[in-house]
Amino acid sequence: MAFGLRTVRGALAPVLVLAGVLAGCTAAPDGDATASRTADASGKARAATAPSGGAIGAAGSACELPVTFDVAKGWKPKAVDSTPASKGASGSDDDLASDIADAILHQGPVTAACEIDAKPAGNIGFLRVWTGSPGNADARSVLRAFVAAEDNTSDEHYRTVKAGGLVGVEVEYVYTSKLLDEKKKERALAVSTPDGPVVLHLGGMDTAEHEAMLPAYELAKRTLRMA
16 A cells, blocks of 8 residues: 555644644743844845754764754754565555555655754754665756655745755745645755755744744755765
């Protein structure tokens, strides 16, 4: 039995939202994690970035990745085990669980590698990192396939951006939950590396949470480097 990524997440959404709300009620914002706004040499305002809580991506860090970047202070990174689950007898509950796990772990051409939880910093959501196999696919193609696999998306706006020491492609879009009949903003960034494409995705429980977490996303984007 095959499940689309958003079909599975949509079915689990009420449980995840409730769990997130309960967790959010016990998580107090870090008083030192106030976003700062700076200006570049031309005086043009730059997007706010959160204070850094350290870098991930290098060998020995919480998530070993083809890239490195800073994680916002208070956010908690955790590597995702994407090893395929073994399947039991055909039609068994183990098969169903395996299919659900596989659907959650894969989106288009990339696989979940790391999730950085915002709850310890007082928000409900994750900055997730997805990685793919080396190949000839460019960052824009990978990102388009990633968004297409999410289903129920609209108002996509793609642009080429400078992400730290790399050049990538970024997209802002709207995701519609058919189950909850709600729309929310999301965004993602893709870059190409010799070890394969990397996608950083910022969601959030709703648009308000998404926008509140943007400084953490901007920090990751601005400090992105090849590992």
